[in-house]
Amino acid sequence: MSSDDPISPRDLSLTWSARVSLTPRILAVNIIALAMLAGGFFYLDSFRSRILDSRIAQASREARLIADAMAAVAPEERGALIMGYARDTGARLRLYTPEGRLIDDTRLRGSTNAILRDPDKDPWRQDVARFLDGAIDTIVGATRAPLFREKRNGLDWPDVTAALDPTVARASVWRAPDRTPVITAAARYDDGIVFTTANARDITTTVRTERFRLFVVLAIVSLLSILLSLFLARTIVRPLRRLARAAVRVRLGRAREVVVPRLPDRRDEIGLLARALSDMSGALRAxxxxxxxxxxxxxxxxxxxxxxxxxxxxxxxxxxxxxxxxxxxxxxxxxxxxxxxxxxxxxxxxxxxxxxSRAKFESVDVGAMIAALIDGRHARGIERDIRLSFTPREDVPLSVYGEGARLERVFENLIDNAISFSSDTGIIALTATRADDMLVIRIEDEGPGVPEAERESIFRRFHSVRPASEAFGRHSGLGLAIARTIVEGHGGSIMVESREDRRSGAAFVVRLPLAGLD
Known part of the structure; x- marks a missing residue:
């Protein structure tokens, strides 16, 4: 879209955010990005689930292996065998009869494996950790395992009941009072069932370690994001507010008192806006x-x-x-x-x-316009036998973009001015040449000329340097001012110079951009 294309209000409209300041919007955008980073907590829940699934499968295989070993040794060797397995795996092993009666237990043999911690005796840091565990599990919607309670009869354990079928080796996950997982598994051998219990605190420790690292990363990123958001808001919102206050003061009619900050060190869009507003207020003041x-x-x-x-x-x-x-x-x-x-x-x-400012410019043949003006003057007759001549160069394009009626008035005013200053039987010469991409029209008369000190002031409104022989009040003093306004409105310029041949008289030079060059 070019700078001249109309902008639809829909392109700039906002809905619910239209009433919210830029600072909270910037913060909100960055907080949304942080919230996406916080989604790593959902990944930690998935990570923990995968570890538990792996441990459950491992517990089932170990229970199956232990059961096969129990079937391969004599009954009197089974006690030493389960103690060796308890020492190697860190689990508590129990042997039950198919009726659920306890045969052997590594705990009774002095093993301290799988002893659950009392959360009331833990330090406050563990309480905080467990609180965070519960809060995050609630947020991510984690499945809550049943609380682990000891059973009097072996058949009260679902794993033991399922293991009555020799082809089944089952494992389950429980929740210890300190929120750590407890993994149980059972498998059948010849005349009994082996039942293993392991408190997998290492899973909770691993998850908490990763969660702490994620918290540290999230805290650092949050701090940096907030600081960067505030910095961004400071570099955007504060200058915009200053510009808005200046614009309001200009609107209230205090343009002469207002200094709109130009922000010369900024090369971004806000700097461009500041300089545009400053130039606009300067133009308004002028x-x-x-x-x-x-x-x-x-x-x-x-x-x-x-x-x-x-x-x-x-x-x-x-x-x-x-x-x-x-x-x-x-x-x-x-x-x-x-x-x-x-x-x-x-x-x-x-x-x-x-x-x-509202005119629609079109291609205007200035040569034909000037020729028609001169023909009309000759047809009506020119006072004091003054002659007009126009010499366009044939190789110079004479078309410009503009409004024909306004440009015609420029040359009418300049010809009238030249006639009023020309001597009797004088010649007014109009020429058209090209200088780069500009059409240059010169109107030279044989009058007294314009003093160098007056060459700029004659274009001011109501300022007029008239011939001594002319009756007072015949001219308003606006003709040259109107001509300059029209020429500058067409992107050109007008000035007065001495004649190129150094003879007496003035030369008014009009420069207009040629059409069809872009």
């Missing part, structure tokens, strides 16, 4: 100054003919001489014509900027 100066000039210019008219009207009431009355009436008519001319030119000058 426009206000110009409007005030224009209003003052208008008041001054209108007062002169009004004062003259009032004096003439007052004199009509006192003068009885018809000749003097006719002179006073001539003054009134002249002042009325002058007022009419002033009001017309003032109206055109005041609306010119707005009209040019």
């Amino acid at each position: 426009r206000i100054d110009a409007t005030e100066a224009f209003a003052a000039d208008v008041t001054h210019e209108l007062k002169n003919p009004l004062a003259s008219m009032r004096s003439a009207v007052d004199g009509l009431g006192r003068v009885k001489d018809p000749a003097l009355q006719e002179q006073l009436l001539a003054v009134v008519r002249d002042d009325v014509h002058r007022l009419d001319r002033l009001i017309t030119d003032i109206s055109d000058a005041s609306r010119l900027d707005a009209q040019l």
